[in-house]
Amino acid sequence: MKKLVAIFLGLTCLTAVAKDSGSNDKTVNVYSFRQSFLIEPLLQQFTDQTGIKTKVVFAKSGLIERIKREGKYSPADVVLTSNFSKLLQLKDEGLTQSFQSAEIDQSVPAHFRDENGHWVALTKRVRNIYASKAKIANPTNLTYEDLGSADFDGKICTRSGKHPYNIGLISSFIAHKGEAATEQWLRGVKANLARKPQGNDRAQVKAIKEGLCDVSLGNSYYFGKMLTNEDQKPWAEAVNIVFPNQNDRGVNINVSGAVVAKFAPHSENAKLLIAFLASEKAQQAYASLNMEYPVNPNVEPSELVASWGKFKEDTLPLTQIAQYRQAALRLVDKVKFDL
Known part of the structure; x- marks a missing residue:
C-alpha cells in the first residue's frame, strides 16, 4: 500500500510539473464556438507568424459545461465565442481570468472590451x-x-x-x-x-x-x-x-469575442493569440470570410459588406x-x- 501511495504521489507531482512546464511551450489550446472554416485559416496564420501551434476543439454548444467539468485541469487557454451572451456567461461563472495587452488596447475600442479585462470583442x-x-x-x-x-x-x-x-x-x-x-x-x-x-x-x-x-x-x-x-x-x-x-x-451592435480561460496552462500564448485576432491582418480575414464588421477601426469591411453603406452605431x-x-x-x- 505504501508503495502504491508513493507511486501515486510521484505521478501527481509529475503531472503538476508537466502542466507548469507547459505554460511556456509553443502551444495554445482553443475551445471555439466559431465554425472551423472561419477560425482555422486564422490560426494557421498565427502559427506561421509566431511558431505557436494551436489545438482546437470546435462545438456549437456544450463548451462552457465542459470547462466547468474539467475544472482546474482544463486544457483550455482561449475560448472563442459566437455571441456576446457567451462572453458574459463565461465571466459570470468565474471561468475567465483578467488580462492586459497594449496591442489589444490599441486594436479594440474600449466599449468593446471588458472594463476589468475578462473578455475582448473580435467582430461586430x-x-x-x-x-x-x-x-x-x-x-x-x-x-x-x-x-x-x-x-x-x-x-x-x-x-x-x-x-x-x-x-x-x-x-x-x-x-x-x-x-x-x-x-x-x-x-x-x-x-x-x-x-x-x-x-x-x-x-x-x-x-x-x-x-x-x-x-x-x-x-x-x-x-x-x-x-x-x-x-x-x-x-x-x-x-x-x-x-x-x-x-x-x-x-x-452584437459581437463575437474571446476570453483567456481561468486555468489556462499557456496564458501568455493565449494573450498573444487574442492580440493577433484583433490585429489588422486577422481582422481583414474575419471581414472577408464571414461578412462581419471588423472591431478594429483601422480595418474596412469586405467589399460586399461595404456596399450596404455606412452607418452610425x-x-x-x-x-x-x-x-x-x-x-x-x-x-x-x-x-x-x-x-
Missing part, C-alpha cells in the same frame, strides 16, 4: 431591420421604436424574443429608454407580429419574400450569407437592409448594456412575447 454584427422592397417605400429612416407603432400592425416577423440577439437589442433599449418605456415598446412589437416568433434570422427574410410580413429583425452578416447562397439569394433580393436609429443613438459600452439582460428576459416573459 448589426441587429438591423430587413424591409420588403415591395411594401416599404422609404425604409431608410426606420427606427426600432417604429416597430412598436400601429403602422406595423400584423407586419413584423422575428425569431424568439429570448434569443441572445434579441435580448441584446432589448437590453440596449432598456439602457437608453428605461424599463417602463421598453415594456410598452415590446408590447407594441408583440401586437404587430404577423405570426408567433419562430425560426432563425434567415427564416424571417424568407417570410418577407413569401408575403407573410413586411419587416423583420436580423443580424447583418446573414444578408451576405443569403446573397451568396443560390437558393436563398431571392430572399435577400426581396428586402432592403436597414440600419435603424441613424438620427439618434445609432444601430444596435450605438457606442454605449457593452458592459453597461449587459447589466439589463436579466431585466430584458423578464420583460419578454411579462409581455408573453413568444406565446
